Amino acid sequence: MAGERRRATAVDVARLAGVSQSAVSRCFTEGASVSAETRSRVLEAARRLSYRPNAIARSLTTRRTNLIGVVMGDLDGPFQPYLFETLTRGLASRGRQPLLVRGDPADALDGTAMAALDYQVDAVVVTAGSVSPAAVRGLMALGVPLLLYGRAVEADGVDSICCDNPLGARLVAQALVAAGHRRIAYLGGRPTAFSEQERGSAFRAALAELGMPLAAVGEGDYSYDSGHREALRLLAGPDRPDALFCGNDAMAFGALDAARTALGLRVPDELSIVGFDDVPMAGWPSFSLTTIRNPVDEIVATLLDMLERRLADPDAPPVLHRPPPLLVRRGSACL
Amino acid sequence: MAGERRRATAVDVARLAGVSQSAVSRCFTEGASVSAETRSRVLEAARRLSYRPNAIARSLTTRRTNLIGVVMGDLDGPFQPYLFETLTRGLASRGRQPLLVRGDPADALDGTAMAALDYQVDAVVVTAGSVSPAAVRGLMALGVPLLLYGRAVEADGVDSICCDNPLGARLVAQALVAAGHRRIAYLGGRPTAFSEQERGSAFRAALAELGMPLAAVGEGDYSYDSGHREALRLLAGPDRPDALFCGNDAMAFGALDAARTALGLRVPDELSIVGFDDVPMAGWPSFSLTTIRNPVDEIVATLLDMLERRLADPDAPPVLHRPPPLLVRRGSACL
DNA sequence: AGCGGCTTTGCATACGCATGCAACGACGCT
DNA sequence: AGCGTCGTTGCATGCGTATGCAAAGCCGCT
Numbered sequence: 022m023a024g025e026r027r028r029a030t031a032v033d034v035a036r037l038a039g040v041s042q043s044a045v046s047r048c049f050t051e052g053a054s055v056s057a058e059t060r061s062r063v064l065e066a067a068r069r070l071s072y073r074p075n076a077i078a079r080s081l082t083t084r085r086t087n088l089i090g091v092v093m094g095d096l097d098g099p100f101q102p103y104l105f106e107t108l109t110r111g112l113a114s115r116g117r118q119p120l121l122v123r124g125d126p127a128d129a130l131d132g133t134a135m136a137a138l139d140y141q142v143d144a145v146v147v148t149a150g151s152v153s154p155a156a157v158r159g160l161m162a163l164g165v166p167l168l169l170y171g172r173a174v175e176a177d178g179v180d181s182i183c184c185d186n187p188l189g190a191r192l193v194a195q196a197l198v199a200a201g202h203r204r205i206a207y208l209g210g211r212p213t214a215f216s217e218q219e220r221g222s223a224f225r226a227a228l229a230e231l232g233m234p235l236a237a238v239g240e241g242d243y244s245y246d247s248g249h250r251e252a253l254r255l256l257a258g259p260d261r262p263d264a265l266f267c268g269n270d271a272m273a274f275g276a277l278d279a280a281r282t283a284l285g286l287r288v289p290d291e292l293s294i295v296g297f298d299d300v301p302m303a304g305w306p307s308f309s310l311t312t313i314r315n316p317v318d319e320i321v322a323t324l325l326d327m328l329e330r331r332l333a334d335p336d337a338p339p340v341l342h343r344p345p346p347l348l349v350r351r352g353s354a355c356l
Numbered sequence: 357m358a359g360e361r362r363r364a365t366a367v368d369v370a371r372l373a374g375v376s377q378s379a380v381s382r383c384f385t386e387g388a389s390v391s392a393e394t395r396s397r398v399l400e401a402a403r404r405l406s407y408r409p410n411a412i413a414r415s416l417t418t419r420r421t422n423l424i425g426v427v428m429g430d431l432d433g434p435f436q437p438y439l440f441e442t443l444t445r446g447l448a449s450r451g452r453q454p455l456l457v458r459g460d461p462a463d464a465l466d467g468t469a470m471a472a473l474d475y476q477v478d479a480v481v482v483t484a485g486s487v488s489p490a491a492v493r494g495l496m497a498l499g500v501p502l503l504l505y506g507r508a509v510e511a512d513g514v515d516s517i518c519c520d521n522p523l524g525a526r527l528v529a530q531a532l533v534a535a536g537h538r539r540i541a542y543l544g545g546r547p548t549a550f551s552e553q554e555r556g557s558a559f560r561a562a563l564a565e566l567g568m569p570l571a572a573v574g575e576g577d578y579s580y581d582s583g584h585r586e587a588l589r590l591l592a593g594p595d596r597p598d599a600l601f602c603g604n605d606a607m608a609f610g611a612l613d614a615a616r617t618a619l620g621l622r623v624p625d626e627l628s629i630v631g632f633d634d635v636p637m638a639g640w641p642s643f644s645l646t647t648i649r650n651p652v653d654e655i656v657a658t659l660l661d662m663l664e665r666r667l668a669d670p671d672a673p674p675v676l677h678r679p680p681p682l683l684v685r686r687g688s689a690c691l
Numbered sequence: 692a693g694c695g696g697c698t699t700t701g702c703a704t705a706c707g708c709a710t711g712c713a714a715c716g717a718c719g720c721t
Numbered sequence: 722a723g724c725g726t727c728g729t730t731g732c733a734t735g736c737g738t739a740t741g742c743a744a745a746g747c748c749g750c751t
Contacts, residue, residue, distance in 0.1 A: 692751105694751085695748105699745085700745075705738100706737105707736105711733095711734090714730085717729100718728100719725090720723100
């Protein structure tokens with residue numbers, strides 16, 4: 022059967038089918054002019070040789086690779102994998118190939134990462150926070166269409182989409198106050214993150230509007246461990262908070278564990294805990310986390326539409342979407 | 357600065373530097389013959405034009421793309437993202453670009469997925485269970501070097517690496533029996549999965565050798581939900597098991613939640629629960645899961661070595677590695 | 692001075708495919 | 722019958738780079 026050292030090329034197929042190489046190419050090109058007879062002869066020959074067009078060679082002439090650079094940071098939390106999963110599946114279903122570009126730990130794009138761009142990706146999707154603003158500017162200078170997720174930016178040729186963080190934070194503040202909580206604490210994520218800046222300041226502002234002081238503030242880094250650590254600190258003092266809003270679900274899980282296991286608190290009776298993102302794990306019975314749903318599916322769908330639009334017209338005006346999040350009430354908070 | 361419609365090519369650089377295109381090419385090729393003077397002139401010109409070699413065009417002539425196809429199933433559990441993370445980071449650090457190939461839900465590789473292979477990947481890494489054995493055979497027929505993770509296969513040109521599942525299962529059986537458990541149950545994963553077949557049969561065999569009957573058996577699909585569901589069933593009867601070995605950590609988490617939250621059992625006093633994989637979450641205080649460590653870091657490192665070796669010599673004899681796992685004792689089992 | 696050997700360089704070509712252009716044939720129309 | 726039209730086809734070329742080959746230059750040696 023197989024085992025051939027060299028893959029069949031369009032020339033091989035052409036020879037077998039008794040046509041020119043152009044004819045073969047046209048059979049694999051949408052909307053090209055080929056007679057039914059020629060097409061069937063070519064396809065039969067292609068089948069016998071297990072021929073598939075060489076995407077590399079094709080890209081060279083069409084100047085379109087169909088590759089989309091996907092810039093990601095670590096997949097260490099529960100949220101990133103879900104986003105990545107949804108995004109790559111969506112890209113694949115639209116016939117685009119995701120080429121992974123790793124944001125390096127130092128929050129910059131190093132040479133290794135940039136090397137991916139040498140593959141002439143048609144566009145780059147950056148998932149937020151995975152790279153610094155400086156790195157984003159570097160990407161913009163490349164002249165490749167850029168789609169930003171999780172960071173609102175307004176610049177030529179850059180589309181961005183980002184959950185309406187301020188709205189999410191307001192929803193939490195209003196619900197907590199309305200439910201009668203009086204000692205409300207906030208546990209923020211990585212201070213340099215765009216999402217943290219929006220969530221933190223909106224939460225403070227909303228509480229202030231409601232005339233409610235902020236009882237305590239912790240600073241984490243969006244990790245489970247930091248949530249655990251900061252919760253221990255925030256909840257240890259004399260005037261223990263009766264509610265804790267965490268900048269993301271991972272930290273909320275850490276806080277929940279700290280409260281229940283380490284401190285022996287009853288959640289939600291003695292302490293309400295609210296997260297942000299609504300990762301799948303939030304619905305697990307152990308956690309049953311009340312949280313803000315970051316509408317990933319909707320975001321990815323919109324992102325893909327934005328991508329197609331941008332590819333169709335590189336000069337289209339930049340777009341910014343802010344899809345609204347939603348409060349999901351579960352068992353970790355009295356709301 | 358930039359904004360040029362067209363990227364600079366080697367010809368542009370050559371013109372600016374006053375040399376031939378070949379000279380430019382040689383400056384960017386390891387081990388090519390170029391004088392120091394020419395090199396510096398070319399590099400300076402390249403810098404001024406922001407020139408970077410076009411990897412697509414380069415691949416066309418070198419017949420090497422430096423792309424590695426990575427076949428993955430869903431990233432829905434806690435294990436897969438960690439594996440993916442480690443693998444892609446390792447690939448990147450060795451200067452190889454991971455091109456994602458999605459295994460489709462029906463456990464086969466559809467056209468969309470195969471399209472990725474049209475990019476002339478230098479090799480394909482398949483993470484186990486993400487595709488059916490039939491799909492694996494299809495990939496082998498392609499004549500591309502194939503690396504299998506999580507499934508032991510012996511075939512020409514196919515290297516594989518897979519945690520020593522039977523050893524892991526034996527470790528659990530021995531530890532449980534030695535600790536005095538007498539009603540031991542097993543909760544298996546997807547029956548078609550290679551890992552499940554190895555873990556399940558080795559666990560049975562080990563218990564039999566120790567003269568211990570298997571108290572009950574559940575059949576899950578490696579998901580948290582199935583673990584939760586099956587645990588409820590297994591633990592509801594009159595002769596409740598005193599130990600439960602789950603085919604992976606995700607199911608163990610589900611079982612743990614079911615036992616504690618739904619059934620009110622004290623773990624590990626009334627029931628020992630053991631998982632398999634040792635995902636990062638297993639160490640969280642809420643779970644503190646006793647489990648078998650699937651040595652992912654070591655596996656990926658070895659996998660990458662196997663890859664380099666295979667790329668260097670496509671005709672090298674196939675290799676099969678079975679790195680040993682390790683029992684990690686935490687709080688969910690009396691061992 | 693002459694010669695061999697080495698380094699450096701440019702020329703030409705190939706990689707596999709897409710596509711503009713012209714040629715060709717079939718067909719319908721007047 | 723003659724003409725125009727349209728659908729189909731092949732030819733030739735280009736995409737951006739790597740590389741074999743030969744020419745050129747340089748050096749040291751005899």
